[in-house]
Amino acid sequence: MKRIYKKSLAIVLALVTVLNMAGCALKPGTPQESGEPQVSGEPQVSGEPQASGEPQVSGEPQVSGEPGESGSLFGTEYASWVNSDIQEWVKQIGEADARDDFHLHVNRDWMVSTTIPDGYSSYDPITERALQVDSQLMDILENPEKETDPELIHDQELVQKYYTMWLDWDARNKLDVSALKELLDPLMKVQSLDELTDYLSMPRTVISATELAQCDVSMDWNNADYYAVYVAPVDLIFGDSMYYGYMEESDALAEPYYNEVIRHILVKLGYSDEEATEVLKSCFAFEKDISDYIMTTEEESARDAVEKENNPRTLEQLEAEAGDFPIRKILEAYGAENSDNYILLQPDWLAAMDVLYDEDYVEHLRDYLICYTVQDYATLLDRETYDIYYKVINGISGAVGTKSDQKSATEAVDDFLPSQLGRLYSDKYVSDETQKEVADITKEIMDEYRIMLSEETFLTEDTRKEAIRKLDSLALRIAKPGKWEDDSELNFAGSKEGGNLISAQDEVGAFWVKRMQSRINQKVDRDLWTSRVQQVNAFYDPSQNSITLCGGILGGSLYNPDMSREELFANVGDTIAHEISHAFDTTGCQFDEKGNLRNWWTQQDQTAFAARADKLAAYYDNIEPFMDVNCVGSQIEGEAIADLVAMKILLRIAGKDKNFDYDKFFRAFAQTWRTITTARSEFYALSQDTHPLPYLRVNCVVQQFDEFYETFGVKKGDGMYLAPEDRLEVW
Numbered sequence: 001m002k003r004i005y006k007k008s009l010a011i012v013l014a015l016v017t018v019l020n021m022a023g024c025a026l027k028p029g030t031p032q033e034s035g036e037p038q039v040s041g042e043p044q045v046s047g048e049p050q051a052s053g054e055p056q057v058s059g060e061p062q063v064s065g066e067p068g069e070s071g072s073l074f075g076t077e078y079a080s081w082v083n084s085d086i087q088e089w090v091k092q093i094g095e096a097d098a099r100d101d102f103h104l105h106v107n108r109d110w111m112v113s114t115t116i117p118d119g120y121s122s123y124d125p126i127t128e129r130a131l132q133v134d135s136q137l138m139d140i141l142e143n144p145e146k147e148t149d150p151e152l153i154h155d156q157e158l159v160q161k162y163y164t165m166w167l168d169w170d171a172r173n174k175l176d177v178s179a180l181k182e183l184l185d186p187l188m189k190v191q192s193l194d195e196l197t198d199y200l201s202m203p204r205t206v207i208s209a210t211e212l213a214q215c216d217v218s219m220d221w222n223n224a225d226y227y228a229v230y231v232a233p234v235d236l237i238f239g240d241s242m243y244y245g246y247m248e249e250s251d252a253l254a255e256p257y258y259n260e261v262i263r264h265i266l267v268k269l270g271y272s273d274e275e276a277t278e279v280l281k282s283c284f285a286f287e288k289d290i291s292d293y294i295m296t297t298e299e300e301s302a303r304d305a306v307e308k309e310n311n312p313r314t315l316e317q318l319e320a321e322a323g324d325f326p327i328r329k330i331l332e333a334y335g336a337e338n339s340d341n342y343i344l345l346q347p348d349w350l351a352a353m354d355v356l357y358d359e360d361y362v363e364h365l366r367d368y369l370i371c372y373t374v375q376d377y378a379t380l381l382d383r384e385t386y387d388i389y390y391k392v393i394n395g396i397s398g399a400v401g402t403k404s405d406q407k408s409a410t411e412a413v414d415d416f417l418p419s420q421l422g423r424l425y426s427d428k429y430v431s432d433e434t435q436k437e438v439a440d441i442t443k444e445i446m447d448e449y450r451i452m453l454s455e456e457t458f459l460t461e462d463t464r465k466e467a468i469r470k471l472d473s474l475a476l477r478i479a480k481p482g483k484w485e486d487d488s489e490l491n492f493a494g495s496k497e498g499g500n501l502i503s504a505q506d507e508v509g510a511f512w513v514k515r516m517q518s519r520i521n522q523k524v525d526r527d528l529w530t531s532r533v534q535q536v537n538a539f540y541d542p543s544q545n546s547i548t549l550c551g552g553i554l555g556g557s558l559y560n561p562d563m564s565r566e567e568l569f570a571n572v573g574d575t576i577a578h579e580i581s582h583a584f585d586t587t588g589c590q591f592d593e594k595g596n597l598r599n600w601w602t603q604q605d606q607t608a609f610a611a612r613a614d615k616l617a618a619y620y621d622n623i624e625p626f627m628d629v630n631c632v633g634s635q636i637e638g639e640a641i642a643d644l645v646a647m648k649i650l651l652r653i654a655g656k657d658k659n660f661d662y663d664k665f666f667r668a669f670a671q672t673w674r675t676i677t678t679a680r681s682e683f684y685a686l687s688q689d690t691h692p693l694p695y696l697r698v699n700c701v702v703q704q705f706d707e708f709y710e711t712f713g714v715k716k717g718d719g720m721y722l723a724p725e726d727r728l729e730v731w
């Protein structure tokens, strides 16, 4: 099957934040979703799909052949399921039998009768729950309780200050872009390489603006008990470096994100329209040049990605590789010049920076920094800019309607003060009973994993033992942390003290940079969470060998204590089993029980595992969610393996229960993945998300298991039928 989608994507480009990517997303080492605010780094966004050469992303689903007919133009090699995540398409097709398209059969009524909420481009149980959590967070901010605990009093003060400032449009309009102008002033004056180096060496650049190298302190891949400093490339405005291979200057300039959002702010900063065009062109020139040396999303999710990214260095070695590029000065600005261990994620990028850091190239570097910083602040300026930003973002994602200001302000507080809002949330909404019940289910699932691993015939005994040791060392982070990091020193000026959203960024950013510095060369405290409690998500973190089920995901239709066992299994049970399996997937198996990057597999076992994973990747490669546009098995194999083994574990446990209601379980499972989305949003997910598309997370999973065939009487010729020899089994 062809994989022509790469070419088409050159035109489609990325759209990031507005899309809700459900499911775990952790990639080892890349700075994780942490309890810390993102000091810089608003979404990279981009533009609209255009007509020619692009796969069909809207209009009628073109289905050829009857369900079950092989070789359909659209569906899979084995079955002709229509992509039933796209509401527009579902409305045009009728009901389906459980034996032909299980996902559509269970979810069609819901999919045709549900509406995507204002300001969103998709809707699913995760989004439904996220909206509930948002309301809870908004309630915390709108109706602050009188706290008595000193930590909560402090949290309450900070979140209130920021929330109030965010909503104070009079003050924001009056300030306009003056605070941003003051931040960028030293950069806008840069004319020479020396001046640029001086600018990059300023601590404020690191704290509040964009740097030419990113630095993060995280668990050392090579010694998981200690922290290391990770040095990473810059982010690109259009996200995936792959796009730049196909994009020309005129494409970039025509993108609404470039042309409307960034240009608008540049003009407000004092550039004429012509000058703004020159700055945008010059920025794009740097992005295009450097993109050749930055890994694509597909490369970053490949099996060998961590191996390629694990490049331990000393500062002297970094300096030697960076040549003219002042990496030492940038690390000094971060206060990260004394680390015993650095990990250079992408050596090709650093070598390229040596070449580009040249007197003749200064303006491109400067203009990239201006544009990137400008877009980072687009939501923190005046009302007009904010409205332009959201109009463009909605245009990109296909979202309609707008979020209320209170909701947007809540999201802004959540981004900026995640630990503080999280502690208030945890105190009010995450109960000890929930924590205990979910911990019990987790233990039950781990026990079954232990049995499954011990029975695994394709592994040699040593590898089996290592796998069980890894399972037994798994750190469980369920519902809420037992320990919070001291943040009593964190503070910033509110509007009464003359502060504004940008000065708050300076003060809070400085606190977190200092916190980051304090970890250098220190032992990792494994009791600390690296993710937000209030998040509706769950993860496996290979660098700590831990699973985290955030408090946010444990509620609504995803979890409640009155659920039947079948429903619990289909929801939280599936999530737990999925996350644990990441300890043993193609990335997870490269890390040992402590989180060290250490291969504990024999060559023979690795080969056997790779053969199973290859079969799985090839199976997904054969699926066509859009006409002539296939899934990329290698991009999603880690998540697809996790989906598969989660189902296997749950069915093994179910098999021990005589009264287990499989019909109820499979239906509840299909419901957890029901999604309605715009074609545009779905297309983006296909190209960028490392998870299979939602309808495939149902159909591709259940069709691998005998229990499904038995429960629904699936036979050869049915759309859900997969010949036994074609079925997948990784674990």
Ligand SMILES: [Zn+2]
Binding pocket: 023, 024, 025, 578, 579, 582, 639, 642
């Ligand atoms: Zn996952």
